[in-house]
Amino acid sequence: MSSQLISSGPEWTFELIQEYDRELARLADRFRLETYPNQIEIISSEQMMDAYASTGMPLMYNHWSFGKHFLHTQQNYQRGRMGLAYEIVINSNPCIAYLMEENTMTMQALVLAHASYGHNSFFKGNYLFQTWTDAESIIDYLLFAKHYIAECEEKYGIEAVEEILDACHALMNQGVNRYKRPRPLSAEQEQARQEERAEYIQRTLNDIWTTIPKVEKDEQEQEERFPEDPEENLLYFLEKNAPLLETWQRELLRIARKIAQYYYPQKQTQVMNEGWACFWHYHLLHELYNEGKVSDGFMLEFLHSHSSVIYQPPFDSPQYSGINPYTLGFNMFMDIRRICENPTDEDREWFGDIAGSDWLDTVHFAMKNFKDESFILQFLSPKVMRDLRLFSILDDESRSYLEVDSIHDETGYKAVRESLAAQYNLGNREPNIQVYNVNVRGDRMLTLRHYQHQGRPLGKETDELLKHIHRIWQFDVEIESFENGAVTQSWQCSGNKKQK
Amino acid sequence: MSIIIDRRLNGKNKSTVNRQRFLERYKKHIKKAVSDAVNKRSITDVVSGSEVTIPRKDLSEPLFRHGQGGRYKQVHPGNKEFVSGDRIKRPSGGGGSGSGKGKAGNSGEGMDEFSFQINHDEFLEHMFDNLELPNLVRKQLEDMTEFKIRQAGYTTAGSPDRLNVVRSLRSAHARRIALSGGDRREIRALKKELREMEVSPDETDQQRVSELRERIKELNGKLKRLPFIDDFDLKYNNMVKVPSPSNKAVMFCVMDVSGSMTQDIKDMAKRFFILLYLFLQRNYKEIEVVFIRHHTAAKEVDEDDFFYSRETGGTIVSSALEMTRDVINKRYSPADWNIYVAQASDGDNWEGDSSVCTKILTEQIMQKVQYYCYVEITDRAHQNLWREYQSVAEKFKDHFAMQQIKSPSDIYPVFRKLFEKKENA
Numbered sequence: 061m062s063s064q065l066i067s068s069g070p071e072w073t074f075e076l077i078q079e080y081d082r083e084l085a086r087l088a089d090r091f092r093l094e095t096y097p098n099q100i101e102i103i104s105s106e107q108m109m110d111a112y113a114s115t116g117m118p119l120m121y122n123h124w125s126f127g128k129h130f131l132h133t134q135q136n137y138q139r140g141r142m143g144l145a146y147e148i149v150i151n152s153n154p155c156i157a158y159l160m161e162e163n164t165m166t167m168q169a170l171v172l173a174h175a176s177y178g179h180n181s182f183f184k185g186n187y188l189f190q191t192w193t194d195a196e197s198i199i200d201y202l203l204f205a206k207h208y209i210a211e212c213e214e215k216y217g218i219e220a221v222e223e224i225l226d227a228c229h230a231l232m233n234q235g236v237n238r239y240k241r242p243r244p245l246s247a248e249q250e251q252a253r254q255e256e257r258a259e260y261i262q263r264t265l266n267d268i269w270t271t272i273p274k275v276e277k278d279e280q281e282q283e284e285r286f287p288e289d290p291e292e293n294l295l296y297f298l299e300k301n302a303p304l305l306e307t308w309q310r311e312l313l314r315i316a317r318k319i320a321q322y323y324y325p326q327k328q329t330q331v332m333n334e335g336w337a338c339f340w341h342y343h344l345l346h347e348l349y350n351e352g353k354v355s356d357g358f359m360l361e362f363l364h365s366h367s368s369v370i371y372q373p374p375f376d377s378p379q380y381s382g383i384n385p386y387t388l389g390f391n392m393f394m395d396i397r398r399i400c401e402n403p404t405d406e407d408r409e410w411f412g413d414i415a416g417s418d419w420l421d422t423v424h425f426a427m428k429n430f431k432d433e434s435f436i437l438q439f440l441s442p443k444v445m446r447d448l449r450l451f452s453i454l455d456d457e458s459r460s461y462l463e464v465d466s467i468h469d470e471t472g473y474k475a476v477r478e479s480l481a482a483q484y485n486l487g488n489r490e491p492n493i494q495v496y497n498v499n500v501r502g503d504r505m506l507t508l509r510h511y512q513h514q515g516r517p518l519g520k521e522t523d524e525l526l527k528h529i530h531r532i533w534q535f536d537v538e539i540e541s542f543e544n545g546a547v548t549q550s551w552q553c554s555g556n557k558k559q560k
Numbered sequence: 561m562s563i564i565i566d567r568r569l570n571g572k573n574k575s576t577v578n579r580q581r582f583l584e585r586y587k588k589h590i591k592k593a594v595s596d597a598v599n600k601r602s603i604t605d606v607v608s609g610s611e612v613t614i615p616r617k618d619l620s621e622p623l624f625r626h627g628q629g630g631r632y633k634q635v636h637p638g639n640k641e642f643v644s645g646d647r648i649k650r651p652s653g654g655g656g657s658g659s660g661k662g663k664a665g666n667s668g669e670g671m672d673e674f675s676f677q678i679n680h681d682e683f684l685e686h687m688f689d690n691l692e693l694p695n696l697v698r699k700q701l702e703d704m705t706e707f708k709i710r711q712a713g714y715t716t717a718g719s720p721d722r723l724n725v726v727r728s729l730r731s732a733h734a735r736r737i738a739l740s741g742g743d744r745r746e747i748r749a750l751k752k753e754l755r756e757m758e759v760s761p762d763e764t765d766q767q768r769v770s771e772l773r774e775r776i777k778e779l780n781g782k783l784k785r786l787p788f789i790d791d792f793d794l795k796y797n798n799m800v801k802v803p804s805p806s807n808k809a810v811m812f813c814v815m816d817v818s819g820s821m822t823q824d825i826k827d828m829a830k831r832f833f834i835l836l837y838l839f840l841q842r843n844y845k846e847i848e849v850v851f852i853r854h855h856t857a858a859k860e861v862d863e864d865d866f867f868y869s870r871e872t873g874g875t876i877v878s879s880a881l882e883m884t885r886d887v888i889n890k891r892y893s894p895a896d897w898n899i900y901v902a903q904a905s906d907g908d909n910w911e912g913d914s915s916v917c918t919k920i921l922t923e924q925i926m927q928k929v930q931y932y933c934y935v936e937i938t939d940r941a942h943q944n945l946w947r948e949y950q951s952v953a954e955k956f957k958d959h960f961a962m963q964q965i966k967s968p969s970d971i972y973p974v975f976r977k978l979f980e981k982k983e984n985a
Contacts, residue, residue, distance in 0.1 A: 512630065
């Protein structure tokens, strides 16, 4: 029996990693996990902190904020306040996974299964990643960005570049297209637009309009709002329309926008992505154990790490900092499998379509076609809610108390599920801010609108952000917070103020 | 097939550049905050040393976020006893922990505690960065007038009153042990042999016995001749005279309070004095401050009167200089005190008086002071006092400095310029 073991000691070697990788690849294939080719890189803890600091990317342009993150991580690490992640994995083709040299053999195998097969197959399979990101070209693009920014620093000075990048970083969350995949306009569309414009001019030049009394001019001006439709992608709008930017500054905006777009799916699939990866490292390593390829000691160490990764502290624990996406995701995928294999009456009532179906088909389907919000809405079962003892709290400003809105019971399942799903809806999580108008004829004031969601105002940093926008727009900027069609709060930033 | 790459050896310190950029920013911000504070804050604030918060404005990475308020639901795990409809007291410190909670541990969310404060000491540290009191080193090393006697180990020679008895006896004891050890051992051996011969039943070899006795006697005699204490056992306390730098300083604040000095000008002068005071405070244990204000006549006053009382009249600067001279002669001997004089004025002086000032300065004051600085707070053309002082400055290049201050923001740079670190020539 022991002759079959892949490894026995805690030390890893390159040969052993290769051996594990081969075995895992074989098993992954059996479970129909489609992956990009893997590129596994062994790095030291310091390099891991480097990677942390630059948002996990193997190459990134230089910016002070990455240094700040690095120091922060380093301080916490050195004071023992946090451990480093065991791995970082990058959505690229080939899929790059970093393993830390400090890990034991068991940890390396765990990380391989988790990152190189779990995350990797998610990157390749999930519809959001397929639609929004380009795994083929991201590394090339980052390389281009790094060179371009370094060149700009040389030409225009670090300070000038940083000023723009600071503003870009601040606006990154507002720098993505949420509803359409950005692609170059085709010549056909371009022509259609042109014609539309021409027709519009034709109409407004119509003599009839000139006879209209001047009083109505206001109304007309309102109609001529620019942009015609509110624009949600602030960085895009600024890149295309900021009046005084130089070409290189526009290019910086574009780079920030592209990178933000690349991260956009990751933010929306955290629970699923981590859950999927945990689900598969759990299964793959158990499969190895069943085949007698790893020892009991290996499994004990693995289970120890695994259970600490998916530990969910209860809400009243001092360690509690929100729902652990690993726990939630792992439990949900495990539960999908359970529903498929051993459905109870409850499951049949709730999940009639998947109860008793082939589990592998079902988890693949779930992985491919959902994001966190819809995944939870679709698959969070009463059993998981009971296991995690989930309850929903309503925080209403107008009341002096918090109310337990619903809990994990018959009447509350649906409500808890809905509010948990809403919690993962990026649209709710981030304020909805759109470019509303530019005073084209007058002082070129840029007006942004914030549409409040359930009466939630903007945070304290709004003034700072306005300054950043002003730095790019270079004319007056204002933001109006809208609730039920009325402005409840507004901020302004004008150039004169800045000079004082 | 997967590729495995060992990256441990390359790409180290990849974020060094980023780190350096960040630290640079950080330093710049402290410096800026400090000089802002010196220029803008009221003096009592600076002195009391309340903490200075570095605005984290440019160090923070703001994002559009939801503020507190409104209506929102949040799901938590680990319910124990709640049922729906329960009401809970809103936890203090903001019930709205934000919907961003779910992403904890992911990226750098919630890292804004990077804002930091510097305390009074650090504040001053940065304020006096690169500054050195003029001629301070020289005063310490050359002009030493005060000495302290300090114990510095032991010597083998000295006067009898410094004899250290314990050390001497210890040394004598050691010497005796060292010199007599061999002989004592031999005596012990001989005595043992003798005793054995005496108690043995055999015929005692009388000749051997007397031989032994002889030898023992000889050795005992030798031991007796060993002196109990010898000359070179004597140890004396070694006292050395160490030059002790004069750690007392006196600062003369001389200010014109005549009618031409407006409150604005006085405010600026005030700031200049306070800077000097803070600076001296760091370098001397004991500082006395003498406030002398003058219009046509000089008067020594306390701090409150100096800064806040109002006087009017003409201006005769020499009156203040005479007073300074008299106070120095009476109370502050240059041998014991480091004397600093700071004079602030708007440059007005009675026409005939300026030459008198020069004379008093060059003949009676400059020799006694460490440093004399004169600031002229005016945005007009220089007055006659300035021109007179220029000749003084030429004569006492190392000890005399003069500067013009036009606006509050000039104070700090001027101060720095006045006390710029002097290279040790």
